[in-house]
Amino acid sequence: MQRALVHLDEPYTRNAVVKALQHSKLEWDIIQDIPEDNSEIDLISATPPIALQWLEYELINWSLLATKEETTMANAYCIRKGLIRKAQFSYNVSKYLSKNPESILKQAIPETWQFELDHIDYIDEALNEVFEVERDLKENEDKSEEEKKHVFIIKPSMANKAAGIHVFDSLDQLCSIFEEPESDDEEEEDDELYVNEDQEDLTQVREWVIQRYISNPLLVNNRKFHIRAYVLAISNIQVYLYRDMLALFALRPYDLNNLADPLAHISNTCIQTDQADFDEDQSVRLFWELNKFGIKDQDLEHMFDQMRDILKDVFDACTSEMTTFQAIPNAFELFGVDFLVDADNKVYFLETNAFPDFKQTGSKLQHIIQELFDATVETAIEPFFGDRPLKQNSKLVKVFDKKLLSLQ
Incomplete structure (x- = not known):
């Protein structure tokens, strides 16, 4: 039996992680009672040893990862600011485009x-x-x-x-x-x-x-939306795009003459939940169910293909800069990546979020997150501990695979 430390502040996410580990073919002793400052605990000498840390970023014991590279792993990379900090990411992309002027990023990033x-x-x-x-x-x-x-x-x-x-x-x-x-x-x-x-x-x-x-977004029922995609990065480094994505809608009709209303222009649902007319079913939908609103299936597939190609170059750009992104072999991380589609079905990359707010998926679509964590355990964790060879989950589409130099 392997021992796992699990602590995430949001119960919605923490419960999904615990269930995913319980569903695993590995047997896990799951410890959820974690002190506020986990770094002060002597995890290196712990008996039985700690195999998995699935924790808030601030609680991860990086010394344990460095000391026991072969036998322990964690749910985040220590250094990835080149991907998640907007200014640093912009700098990395500019540098990448100077060397790769034909990259899709030239058109896909505003x-x-x-x-x-x-x-x-x-x-x-x-x-x-x-x-x-x-x-x-x-x-x-x-x-x-x-x-x-x-x-x-x-x-x-x-x-x-x-x-x-x-x-x-x-x-x-x-x-x-x-x-x-x-x-x-x-x-x-x-x-x-x-x-x-x-x-x-x-x-x-x-x-x-x-x-x-992007002032000409694709609208559904006269409302702007963006796509929240979940991306799994493993080791150093394979990157997968999860097919079950969300379409997150603005609360108010789109109005380019009223830029001051964030509820018409910002489609992040966290700014909507305290509004009296917030309706989760209207604000959070599945991407693939947008065909119910007149968007053709082949157009949705074309959008997905664009997202896949964009992510390939995004991770190529960021992993090329080792001072701001270091992928280590005994870590994995789930990112929330936001895309926008314009009226011509062209996809734009907006940003990458570390430790995304899974709770905005809501209760109706909670199974999407549970299946994502199940797939993460199956694809990232079980092969690391030698329980099974890597077998790609059908909902995880590989978008990037490159052997990077590890600094550990």
């Missing part, structure tokens, strides 16, 4: 600028570094309401769950994002800070990316 701002007082200097954005925003000032404007979207480099994302088409709108709220009442201000203590203070965020907004 035009992107890295934007660094220490304080609102220095925004003029920051804009000088993204002069194309400033030029186009100034050009918008001379356009009538009927004319098509340049539209951009800005995202914090390290945030997730749609935090800090804004769509804008004017310099005033961009500057307002970074202006500190004024308050005449110090006590009121303290109360406000207390109420929002779990929210990131955007005035303290230094690193951002600005992208051209």
Whole structure:
């Protein structure tokens, strides 16, 4: 019997992991009572030994992985900021395209600028570094309401769950994002800070990316959606795209004349759940069931093929930069990758999320996540411990396979 440490903050995910290990052909002694600082525990000398760590990133004992490379594994790579940090990813892609100008990434990633701002007082200097954005925003000032404007979207480099994302088409709108709220009442201000203590203070965020907004998204029932795909990376390195993907819908009808409404432009469901009219069945659907809304099956397959090709070059670009992505042989990781499709059925890569919010899949489609974790155990974990040769799960489509130099 193998021993596994399992602790994930979200019960939705933790329960699915435990069930997947219980479904495994290996026998697992599953330990879920993990101290807050797992790194302080002497896992290296533990008896019986720890074979698997499936934990929050901060709890993983990296020394154990390095010391017992042949007999223990974990559910994350230690270094992968080149994939999950938006600014670092943008830099890696730019470097990759300079060497591979014919890559699909040239068309599949919206035009992107890295934007660094220490304080609102220095925004003029920051804009000088993204002069194309400033030029186009100034050009918008001379356009009538009927004319098509340049539209951009800005995202914090390290945030997730749609935090800090804004769509804008004017310099005033961009500057307002970074202006500190004024308050005449110090006590009121303290109360406000207390109420929002779990929210990131955007005035303290230094690193951002600005992208051209895909203003002609494919709509279903006049609503924008993005695709949440799950990607499994194993060892150093094989990468698989899970066929059962989600279509996550914005809550409000798409309106390019109202950029200030995030519920019309941001389709991440975590910003919808506190709305009175939120309906999980309407906001979270299966990608392959979009054929019920007039999208042809062959078009869905073509989108999937594009996603597969995009991911191949995404991981080729990131794994080529060993200082920002290091795939080790005794680890695996599940990523949430977001794509957008435009009205011409062209697929765009948006971002990669480490430790994605599986809970947004909801209760109705919970079986999708359970099957994903079952497939992860079967494909990543069981072969590592020699229980069975690698047998690819039918729902996991290999998109990248490359032998990388291990630094362990």
